[in-house]
Amino acid sequence: MNYKPIEIARALQISTNSLRNYENWGIVPPPERMANGYRIYTDVHLAYFKCIRAMFPGYGVELTKKVMIHLQKEELADALWLVNQAQSKLHNDKVMADKTIKILETDSLEDMDVRGKPKWMTIGEVSNETSVPSSAIRHWEKEGLITPSRDKESGYRIYKRSHIRQIMIIRTLRTAVYSLDIIKEIIKELDHNNIEQARRIARNSITYLNKINQNQLKGAYFLYRLCEQLKIIDSNG
Numbered sequence: 001m002n003y004k005p006i007e008i009a010r011a012l013q014i015s016t017n018s019l020r021n022y023e024n025w026g027i028v029p030p031p032e033r034m035a036n037g038y039r040i041y042t043d044v045h046l047a048y049f050k051c052i053r054a055m056f057p058g059y060g061v062e063l064t065k066k067v068m069i070h071l072q073k074e075e076l077a078d079a080l081w082l083v084n085q086a087q088s089k090l091h092n093d094k095v096m097a098d099k100t101i102k103i104l105e106t107d108s109l110e111d112m113d114v115r116g117k118p119k120w121m122t123i124g125e126v127s128n129e130t131s132v133p134s135s136a137i138r139h140w141e142k143e144g145l146i147t148p149s150r151d152k153e154s155g156y157r158i159y160k161r162s163h164i165r166q167i168m169i170i171r172t173l174r175t176a177v178y179s180l181d182i183i184k185e186i187i188k189e190l191d192h193n194n195i196e197q198a199r200r201i202a203r204n205s206i207t208y209l210n211k212i213n214q215n216q217l218k219g220a221y222f223l224y225r226l227c228e229q230l231k232i233i234d235s236n237g
Contacts, residue, residue, distance in 0.1 A: 003041040011046075012053055022052060027068035047229040054222035058215030059086050067223070076232050083223065087216055092131065093175045094209050097202065100172040103165050104199045120158040123148075130167050137167060143180055145170055145187055166190065169198060176205035 005016045019041075022028050028048040031039040041049075048068065055064040063086055070079035127134045140146050141157075146166050148157040166187055173183050178201065186198045227233035 001043055003046060005039050005041065008041055008046055008049055012049060014053070019049065022049065025065055027052060027065050027072075029072060044229055047226045051219075051222040051226040055219035058212055058217075058219040059083065064219075071226065071230060071232070074230075074232050076227065079223075083220065090209065090212055090216065093172075094206070094213075096131065096168060097172045097175065097205050097209060100168045101199070101202045101206070103168065104195050104202055120149075120160065121164070123157050123159065126159045126164055126167065130164060130171065132167055132171050136171075140167070140170055143184075145180070145183060169202070172202055172205050176201075176208040178205075 005019050009016045009019060023030065028045055031041050031045060033039055052064055052068060055067070059067075063082055067079045067082055070076070070082070121129075123134050123137055126132075127137060137146070141148065146163055148159045148163055150156065151158050169186070169190070170183055173186065182201075186201060189195065189197055224233070228235050
């Protein structure tokens with residue numbers, strides 16, 4: 001079946017400019033044109049457009065672009081592993097958010113220090129324990145979110161267990177797209193052991209991640225339907 005741009009735009013509740021943008025990005029196959037130059041879209045194009053719109057909320061624009069380009073090249077495995085990577089990252093974010101909430105629900109943050117652990121840690125050790133890249137930790141220090149001490153002899157950064165808690169909290173809040181200014185205020189409250197606001201926002205972060213998880217499921221569903229339309233996946237397993 002053939003469609004005019006306005007028909008697809010109305011069905012998906014988007015503008016025809018958006019459809020042209022997707023063409024310009026190279027994430028849908030080039031449409032044929034009528035003698036007057038008007039575009040003619042097919043069922044394949046409709047499946048692409050539906051999939052793109054469904055994947056944006058859960059996977060983001062850039063990853064969706066990459067997936068669509070792989071599909072046009074019939075590189076199904078590459079496309080699916082990109083999706084799997086995004087799902088894995090979301091799962092890791094959820095695990096970290098759960099750990100953060102557990103920390104915040106402890107009556108005294110200072111009581112969370114683990115026996116047998118070193119009092120001071122290097123940035124590399126902190127990165128390994130929190131799964132946060134050293135570059136991100138340095139950036140948060142530059143932004144004034146954390147303030148590690150310095151070894152008097154070497155000048156290297158050294159971190160306490162309280163810094164690890166702060167880093168985990170920052171990671172969770174950044175995952176939920178909170179601004180640096182809001183995070184700074186929360187960290188200040190933590191310094192005074194006033195953690196109720198941090199608890200509330202961390203719980204909201206879980207709600208946000210749950211919504212992203214649902215959006216990813218919807219995006220994966222439309223991705224599967226597109227692959228069926230393209231006949232590049234075995235629908236019988």
